[in-house]
Amino acid sequence: MTGRTPEPTESPRPPExxxxxxxxxxxxxxxxMALTVLLPDDLxxxxxxxIPTVEGLLLLALIAGDPGRIDRRSAALxxxxxxxxAVxxxxxxxxTVQLVDDILHAGKETSSATSLLQTGGTVWAGTVLAFSLLYFELDSGGPAARAHRVPSMPALAFPQHLEPRLSGADWRPRYLDYLYLGLTNATAFSPTDVMPLAPWAKIAMGVQSLVSLLILGLVVARAVNVLA
Structure with missing residues (x-):
């Protein structure tokens, strides 16, 4: 009695x-870029x-190299x-440094309450966007790397990482998650629901908290002084 030849099994395909x-x-x-254009010349x-031109050219190069969805792993990109x-x-x-100097020396850009609030709000919003993009780019090797694998040890632990039942085992943070992180860290001056695990993440979130506290604290104090 001859045994049946086992059929070759197909190797599992890697996930898309x-x-x-x-x-x-x-x-x-x-x-x-728009916020940079709106800033006074001194800031x-x-x-x-x-700066907007440099940022625009870099963005166009990224879109040309990896349009649609971010999933192409390339050293150049x-x-x-x-x-x-970095820009x-x-x-x-x-x-931020120029705004602080202007406030401390009662410069022309912060001499009126309206100008102070507009300038301070523009600088603060720019820091939120800059840090959100920094978290987005540096966490777990960047968005292209995250597209190909779910990180086992992320630099930033979102609630979905800590409790997979909230989403799923293949959940990945998107840019809006990092924007939320940048916004809450800039308003609470500390981590809220996202915990920094890697040293660079702790440093970046600490720096953002200090920068935001400096901007908002000095803007409020200067506004009170101007209106008094």
Missing amino acids: PVGEPRWPMAAAVVAA RLAPRWF RSLSVALV LALSSVWS
Whole structure:
């Protein structure tokens, strides 16, 4: 009696990458560019057109290299993404420093309550966008890496990571999750529902909290002094 030849089994296919749409991240960059244009000349790192032009060119290169959904892993695209985040963060930090200097020395940009609130709000919103994009780009190797694998040890632990029953085992954070993180960290001055695990995440969230506290605290104090 001869045995049956076992049929060859097919090797399981790797799961398809789950890339998120590009447009939320692109919209955030465009909003940051608009905020830079709205800033007074004294608070910008470069001429009105320069920083938005650099950011726009980097964004266009990213869209051309990986349009639609973010799922293409490439060293060149990764370098462009990091460069874009670095420009945004540098511009935001520079504007914050200049705003603080203007408030402390009673500069013309903060001499009236209306100008103070407009300028302070613009700088503060720019920091929220810059840090949200920083978290978005650095967490677990960036959005393209997250599209191909669910991180086992994320740098930022969202509630869905801590309790998979809230979403599913294959859940990944999207840009709106990082925007929410940047907003809540800038208003509460501390982690809320997202816990930083990696050292860089703790440093970044700590720096953002201090920057936001500095901006809001000085703006409120100066506004009270102007209105008094």
